[in-house]
Amino acid sequence: MEALAMIEKTTQIMAQYAGRDKSLRSLYFGLILYSTKLRREKAALLVAFAKQMSQTRLVLRQFNHFAMIQACRNAYNTYVNGPTDRVEYAFVSGITGIYTVYGVVELLAWLADAKLIAMDAGRLFKYCLYMWISALICGIIKTARQIMKKGLRKSKDEQLTLASLGSDFISAINSLPFNILWAGKLSTRTTATFSLIASVIGLYKLY
Template identity: 50%
Template sequence: MELQRLTRVFGIYAGRDKFLRAAYAGLVILATKEKDPEKAKRILAFAKQFSLARLIFRQCNHPQMFSSIKDLYLQFTTSNKIDIFDYFLTSSITGIYTVYGFAELIAWLSDAKIIIADSGKWFKWCLYLWLGALAAGIIRTIRQIFKKPFEKTKNDQITLLGFICDFISGANSLPPGMLWSGKLTPRQSATFSFIASAIGFWKLY
């Protein structure tokens, strides 16, 4: 049964993505604990392979994002009862991630010297978009928690924890002077990222 569940999770995009992200964060944490600089360097180089794999796999997600936008449009035009605020947040998250996907594609292609563009600028926009989507997700989840009896909000609370950990880690990479940019050590930032990824994988499992 456990093997079947694991096979099912690894068989979907989200499961593979969360695993690769958790592995990347785990390796970064391991590298920060390694006293031998050469070994730490090799571990970080290996970790970057997981990050690159995630980036490439995400390029296969564009059709799904367009499908999600289509579904949201159909919901808006056909549903008689709709929570406007929740719909706005959900649509914002989906729309942001759709734009994020194309911004990341440009950043990746420019970084690989396939096209001429400022990859650093595009990756920075990806960070802004991701944090925006996380902020919308945090607001939406908090709202869902307040709308339900407390005893039925366990999964929402875990989801909220994952979003917050992601936001804390992501905001650390913002330009200097924004929020707590640069205040976390690499190990602390990777730990928050690992927790968020582990939560995401556990929810799928």
């Protein structure tokens, strides 16, 4: 019965955008991490295969624009009605706004990378990285605040979220093109490990 229940739950999760995205993300970073243990030729083949997972996620995200617009509308309606917690609202609406703009910029970067529009894809992808880091910082502060309000015993879910956001933040900073904090100083194995941790936590929380 437990196996059947797990299959049914997994089927439900895989039917959702979040389930497919987290699964692909976990698979991508799992393959990248494993490739660091292989010889150069085999590692290159595995990395090329893993990049297909990343590209698939990028394509799937393009179907998320309407959901983000709706999220912005919901945030506006909350503002009109008066949020009960203004600080929480500021972080949530800020994160929503950042990811909405992120989606548009990423779409332009994708089209530019495919040579369909005359824009600098590299620069646009850098803007996406900056926005992602900004959203992560907002998420970390928001989640830490929730933990402080609830206390450690009643905030297990928030603690998992904080661990996930923190792991992504470590990897994201390492990807920055300029010298700040630990940017460019971590190995591929280290960044893949932190990103995999964040991905697995995200997938686990769906269950």
